Amino acid sequence: MDLRHNGSAIEDSAALAERQSGSVASELEALFRDVMALRTHVLRDASKLLAGFGPGEHQPEIINLAHYISLRRHDIRSLQRRLMCHGLSSMGRLESRVMPTFDAVLAALSAMTGQAQDASFETDADFFSGQDHLDRVTAELFGPKPVNRRSRIMVTLPSEAAEDSRLLRRLVRKGMNVARINCAHDNPFVWRKMAEQVSAAARKENKDVRILMDIAGPKIRIESVFSVKKVPKLVPGDRFRLVLSSKLGAHPEIMVSASVSLPQMVERLTVGDRVLYDDSKLEGAVKSVSNGEAIVEVNRSKAGGAKIKPNKGINLPDTSLGISPLTNKDKGDLKTVVALADMIGYSFVSGPDDIDLLEDTLQAMKLSDKPLGIVAKIERPEAVENLPALIARASVRRPLAIMIARGDLASEIGFERLAEMQEEILWICEAASTPVIWATQVLESLVKFGSPSRGDMTDAAMAARAECVMLNKGPAVDEAVELLDRLAMRMEGHMTKKTPTLRALRSW
Structure with missing residues (x-):
């Protein structure tokens, strides 16, 4: 054996390891600087957004929303790849915890480079506080979490539900958590009968079932x-x-x-x-x-x-109608709605001023004291554009949920953009700890014709990421409730909101 040659090889290997170690250290230091610089930009830009939301002290969830929007104005894909190479968070699942995620990454980079960096959170509860707040608001609006799933099931009631107590009991028994009464149809007498049937069915089945009443709004028909x-x-x-x-x-x-x-x-x-x-x-x-x-x-x-x-x-996606989201009919209906409902569905909302209009109307009618939730239905491009400001204005007053009204929204922004936009709305709402209702044509083939399509099943599986999924009325709606209950339970084992959860696979 040539010891001189072997010694040289060892020296070359050590030198290579030293150079590689130095290269890794340099990259980690560069990563720390880049993440810190991005964090600084996010904080600076978020303060401007918060100022635009209005004066006063903002809730932690709205501050996090501003952080999230500020971050998403940057393209961080190359930074994400660099972080993943070192086993660090890619920051791709931080909707409800923007600054804690930044600080967790910085703390890890600090430890890897021998620096000192404090995190902005002390416990797991601090880190996941945004998600916990979302769970609390969801329970406040839609009732307690079912035993077997996180998402709630909402059903639009047909007119016959005013008289058919057996239908309501079947729906409650099979998993309906929220009953929706559409005030664009029927009349206050029928709505009251529906609400009575819902309450009676809930009592008999020993379940907590909430009532959402949609005021009609200026729907063009x-x-x-x-x-x-x-x-x-x-x-x-x-x-x-x-x-x-x-x-x-x-x-x-x-x-x-x-x-x-x-x-x-x-x-x-x-x-x-x-x-x-x-x-x-x-x-x-x-x-x-x-x-x-x-x-x-x-x-x-x-x-x-x-x-x-x-x-x-x-x-009419190109036409400026200049009309109020509250019609004279809506104002006449509000007294009945407030007496019966747990939540008001607010159609054709465009921005924060529409929230003020509803609150002022309730106050003028001396109806503002009841602790009602508000469901803002996102149907127009203006509502999408103004969503962060709308959430900031509404959530300080009452529990708020956002409904992705996919039928009208697709017509207004185009079907090509709908899939992308419903994802973005989910992200924005999670950042603000605001529950989402996934609505329009869920399991439509099953509800209407008794047999789901493949597309129906995939859509319903994705809907389980929302806090509530809405089914329309139809002959087989009770079967759809039962199927959605099972599907949501299975999907929850794989994903919570945007975050995959790796339960054990049994297929292989």
């Missing part, structure tokens, strides 16, 4: 339809008229005319504005507006065409 012959199915290239009710009647060239529930919208339309009908089953563009009528040309429709029918909704 088709009111009446006129056609010389049987109403045809409209396809691309066809035209129809939107008119004031006084203009409803025959037209020499256009077969279908329809009046709308909000007549002033016809006069606010301009040429080129998009008109979406019945959750985008038909989309058209305004070709002309004059004398209380708008001519709309169909650009896209569902396969085989779409009929214009009364009571179907219309969305």
Whole structure:
């Protein structure tokens, strides 16, 4: 054996190890500086956001929300990769704990480089305080956590629920936690009967079931339809008229005319504005507006065409309607709603001022003392844009939840953007410790036709990340409740909010 050669190899190996060690140390020091610099930027920018939310002392959850928004204005993907290489948090799951996560990473980097760095939290409870607050608000709004799952199940009640006590007992027995009464339909007498049936079923099943009542808001719907012959199915290239009710009647060239529930919208339309009908089953563009009528040309429709029918909704994503989210009907309904409900569903909210409008209305009607929750329904692009400020304004007054009203929202922002936007809303709300309701067409094929589609099942599995999942009314809604109960239980073993939880796998 050549000892001289062997000794040289050992020296080369030691030198290489020293160089590598020095390289790693340099990278760790650079990482510490970069993370600290990012933290400084986040704190600085967050203070400006908080000032925009209004004067006064902000709740810790709103401060965390400002930190989160400030962080998400930076692209940190390369920094995340560098952190992961050293076994450190990539900061990809910090929605409810922005500064604690920063400080945990900095404390780890400090230990690895021989520096001293204190964390901003002392215990696990401090680190997860945002999540704990979210759990408390969720329980306050939607009732205690079910034994087998974290998310709650909400069901929109059909009109027959006012008389059918067996339906309510089945729904409660199978897992319904919240009953939703839609005040766009029926009347106060029917709503009161529904609420009585819910309370009776909950008592008999020994369950805590909450009631959400949605005030209707200025929903634009088709009111009446006129056609010389049987109403045809409209396809691309066809035209129809939107008119004031006084203009409803025959037209020499256009077969279908329809009046709308909000007549002033016809006069606010301009040429080129998009008109979406019945959750985008038909989309058209305004070709002309004059004398209380708008001519709309169909650009896209569902396969085989779409009929214009009364009571179907219309969305106008390009049109500024300038209308209040509280209609005279809503104000008349509020007295009944406050007496019966645990939560008010607030439709067509656009920003913080709309929260003030509801609170001022309740106070003027001497209805503000009852500890009601507010569910702000996110249906318009303005509501998405103003969501952080809306949450900051509303959450200081009452327990607040956000409903992702995916039907109207998809029509307003486009189906292509919906999947991305519902994720962003989940993140923003988690950062603010605000519960989310995942709504519209969950398990729709099962609810309506008795058999779920593959897409239904995947959507429902993803919905389990929300604090509450809403099912629409339909013949098989009780079966859907039962399935969703089991599905949410299984999915909770894999994921809580955005964070994967690695329960043992049994498939392999």
